Amino acid sequence: MKYKAFLSYSHSQDTDLGTSLEKALEKFAKPTFKRRALEIFRDANDLSAAADLGEKIRTGLEESEYFICMACEKYAQSKWCAREAEWWRDHKSIDTFLIVLTQGEILWDESTNDFDWNVTTAIPKVLSGAFNGEPFYVDFRNLGPKEKLTLENPEFKNRVVLLAATLHGKSIGDMVGEAVKQHKRTVRLRNAAISVLSILLVAVIIALFYAVSQKNRALLSSYLANAQAQFTEDPTRSLRLAEYAWNFAQENDFPTAEAGELITKVFYSGFGFYQEQTDDMPDFESMENSAPRVARTPFESRVLQLTDSILNTVPKDNYLSNQSDLYIDSENKSAILAVSSNAVGFTQLYFIETADFYINRVHVQLPGFVGFTGYIQDIDISNDGTYTVLGSANGKTAVLDNAFYRSNPDKNRFKDRAILMAEEGYPVRGISFLNDDDLIGVASFGSTYKNGYREDLPQTTYYFKTAAFPYIELRNDDSEQGNSSLDSFYYITPDDPQNNDPFTWFHFAQSLHSKDGAVIAQFPDAEGVKLESVESPDGNYLASYKAVFNKHSEQLIALDLDFIDNPGVAICFSTDSKYFKVSYLDGLERIFPLDPQTILKRINKVEIMGNIAHLSPADKTRFLIED
Structure with missing residues (x-):
């Protein structure tokens, strides 16, 4: 026979045990220079799609000397397992049918000389009447997880010996002695080889x-x-x-x-990260200006009149045209006008409110967005009025949070969401919110000189996820889960339910939860910002109003809060030192994961950061990176 035994088992119940049993029988008492002590047939494929046993199974059964039935309730219920047992009953000696009980019950009824089918749950009924007397079986139940199913485990080994002795045609004592003898011989040969080499x-x-x-x-x-x-x-x-x-x-x-x-x-540098470009990216080829806005309501007409009046007061540059964009919220009767003039040297946001058409003007002054190389080449406001983007001649695009600029123009409330930079750093020629404001498209053109004339290179387009912010930002929104994060994956609750005033409890002990309720981090009472640094519980980080530092005082995250000794802003580390939190009295919080593994998970979480572009094949070659 080619195989000493055919291993029949339920794939859904005993795959791990079947695999371990096969390896153990092949290895037990193995002669030194042989691959296996004996050959076991075990079909590792699921037979549920087969119409019959199949040629492979039939061949395995025909060429096997013993049949090992791994009995369990799922085995008894499986028509495929029953067919294997039935074939052996009809074509082979029942004396070579060995039973391994892995789950369920087996009980022999002496009065009927058959299994007690009211109790027996692990044997298929096709074996009813097949045995001349009570069959012997080995109980392999309750051996623990698959890590314990090895010959190193005495309980597993003792049960394997019972099967191995039958398959080898030896007594249990002789079988154990043979295993010991083969082991000693192997050890002697191994030690001799090791000594030489x-x-x-x-x-x-x-x-x-x-x-x-x-x-x-x-x-x-x-x-x-x-x-x-x-x-x-x-x-x-x-x-x-x-x-x-x-x-x-x-x-x-x-x-x-x-x-x-x-x-x-x-x-946490403040830079945005462009997205992996796919075939379903929106078309962003045309950079033509949109048609002039036509007023549909008296409010819109009044806004357009004010806009024209404002634009007429903005100084013109002699060489560069001014850029602007207008957002009108007719339902709430408010509007935003963004204007940039190189003659002025910075961008201005005009917030037009309903009450007497009050106009609040805010200056936007960003490093790298002034001077000739930083002049603004295009402006766009998102369709919902949340963000304004500025595209400059030096290849940078700034994402501004309009609400923060309107409510706190002179305070750092994280108004500048991100600076978007593309690979070449070519001048931005056009920017636009796309896909219902989910993406920001940035088109740029490089230039080259040929024969004394400047020639534009082909357009390069990059896409950035609009709200792909690295930190976890939370605001008091009276949601069912308390205060939820901007990305909707987290919410935060006070540890003391009595501190439920939304204008104060952000400074007290809190717990950060994932959206399924699991606690991610716990924060103690926050400390007001001051000149002295706050140390993390593990001593690996320091924080002040300026930045978060490592224990060597090297800057990791720039904060520049500018709120020294102001009770309205506070900072603290989580109790496990893996998160840092900045909170404001009016209910705004930013939480910065510090653990690199947590950061990497956030980087690659598409729902939060989008599909950040990976290194290209050219990059991998350039930087000696092997896949």
Whole structure:
């Protein structure tokens, strides 16, 4: 026979045990120079789609000397298992039918010389009357998880011996003695070989390990240096390089602190990260100006008159045209006008309110968005009026939160959501909100000189997710879950239900929950910002009104709160030091994950950050990255 035994089992119940039993029987008392002590047939494929046993199964049954039935309730209920048992009953000796009980019950009824089918649940009824007397079975129930199903586990081994003795045609004592003898012989041969080769092998391994380790350390340094170098050139590429460096360090058991801190710096840098471009990206080829707005209501007519009046007062540059965009909320009778003039040197936001058409003007002054290279080339306001984007000549695009600028124009309330930068840094020629404000499209053109004339290069388009903010931001919105995050994946609750005043409880002890209710982080009472630094519980971080630092006082996250000794703003670390929180008295909170693994999960969570672009094949070649 080709096989010593055919292993018949329920795939849905005993795959792990069946696999372990097969390996154990093949390994037990194995001669030193043989692959297996004996051959076991075990079909690892699900037979549920078969119309019959199939050629493979029939061949296995015909060429097997014993049949091992792994009895359980699911085996008894399976028509495929029953067909295998029935075939053996009809074509082979029932004396070679071995039973392994894995779950359920088996009871023999002496009065009927058959199984008591009122109690027996683990045997298919096709075996009714098949045995001349009570069959012997080995009880493999309650052996624990698959990690314990090895010959190292005495309970498992003792039961395997009972089967192995039958299959080898030996007594249990002889079987155990043979296993011990074969083991000793193998150990002697192994030790002899090790004695001869150990010195040379160790020397080679040490040399190889050292060479590989030195090479990998050099690669890690290169990845970190390149990530740092790309930080101000292409933040998206910098982020992915830092991510790769962290994973590389972890895989090679190198320190991950430097890579983790670099991920933190890039992620919270204030830069946005462009998206992986796919075939379903919206068309963003045309950069033509939209048609003039036509007033449909008296309110819109009045807004357009005011807009014209405002635009006439904005100084014109001699060489560069002014840029503007207008948003009108007719239902709530409010409007936003964004105007940029290089002659003035900065952008202005005009908030037109219903009451007597009151106009609140706010100056927007951003580093890198002034002067000739930073002049604004296009402006767009989102369809819902939430954000304004400014595209400049130096390739940067600023995302502004209109509500923050309107309510707190002179205070840093995280008004500037992100600075979007593309790879080449070419001048922005057009920007637009797309896909119902979910995306921001940025089109840019490079230039080259040929024969003394400047020639535009083909247009490059990048897409950014509008609200892809790295921090977790929460506001008091009176939702059913308390205060939910902007991305809707988290909510926060006070630990003391008595502190439920939305204008004060953000400063007290809180718990951050995922949307399914699991506690993510716990925060103690926050401390008012002051000149002295606040230390995290584990001592690895420091925080002040200026920034979050590592324990060596190197800056990780810029804050610039400008609220020294002001009770309206407070900061604290979570009790496990994995999160940092900034809270305002009016109910705004930002929570910064600090653990690199948590940050990496957020980076790659499409629902929050979108599908951030990965390193291109050219990047991988350039930076010596292997897939």
